[in-house]
Amino acid sequence: MALTIGDTAPDFEADTTEGRIAFHDWIGDGWAVLFSHPRDFTxxxxxxxxxxxxxxxxxDSRNxxxxxxxxxxxxxHEKWAEDIQAIGGTAPNYPIISDSDHSVAKLYEMLPADVEGDPTERTPAQNATLRNVFVVGPDKKIKLVLIYPMTTGRNFDEVLRVIDSLQRTSQHAVATPAQWQPGDDVIIAGSVSDEAAxxxxxxxxGGARPYIRTVPDPAA
Structure with a gap:
């Protein structure tokens, strides 16, 4: 079974461009986004x-x-950062994990358990499943999993929107409707009785049906 929402994000230690980290300790009491890549220079x-x-x-503003x-x-990774700055104008200002033994990719079930050997001898296509986004909450539980194909760039503005929703719904007994943005109306969670609401x-x-109970964004 692949990792999914509600699972504890596997902990690990790894070398990064900003030194060695222990993942859960590095997250601390905030949130985290782990996003993976099949190879450098892609x-x-x-x-x-x-x-x-x-x-x-x-x-940062969302902790x-x-x-x-x-x-x-x-x-x-360090050489790739020079290219990244030349391409987009901004070099990575966050750590990039060196998963040269494939241990983290295997732990997060992005590569088969039998993958081994020199990672630089594998092609990006052989690592195609390393195009994931994991959002992890302060409780170290996985809150979101996205998997993208190699030919489609990820929409990280959407990841920010989801984090806004996750943080809102974790603080208040509400859910957010389609296309929700901060400040829009929210839906009272189904777990809240009408009496408690x-x-x-x-x-x-408001709401078009009794089971869609809309109220203003409590954090607006």
Whole structure:
């Protein structure tokens, strides 16, 4: 069974471009985004790493750390950072894990358990499943899993939107509807009875059906 929402994010220690980290300790009491890459010096990933660097302040403001992962050694990551800056204007300003023994990729079930050997002898196509995004909460549980094909760049603005929703729904007994953005109406969670909802929302709620109880964003 693949890792999924609600599972504990596997802990690990690994070398990165910013030194060795123990993943759970590195996350601390905040949130984290782990996003993986099949190899260094790949075109789509190069654009993604640069874009993530440019919007890192948006993650910081949400108490969310970001970390990349690729199977190449740290030395290659450092050389790749020069290309990333030339391509997108911003070099990675967050750690990139060197998963040169494939241990993290296997732990997160992105590569088969029998993969071994020099990672630089594998092609990106052989590592195609390393195009994942994992959002991890302060409780070290996986909150979101996205898997992208190698030919489609990831939408990290959407990851920010999901983190906004996750943080809102973790703090309040609400859910967020399709296309929700901070400030939009939210839906009272189904676990909240009408009686309890009336206590919390004495002005009532809207909604096209009784089971869709919409109220203003409690954090707006």
């Amino acid at each position: 075109p789509v990933c190069s654009t993604e790493l640069g874009y993530m660097a440019s919007i890192k302040p948006d993650f 969310t750390k970001i970390v990349g992962l690729s199977t190449d050694p740290v030395g290659n 009336r206590e919390k929302y004495p002005d009532g709620w």
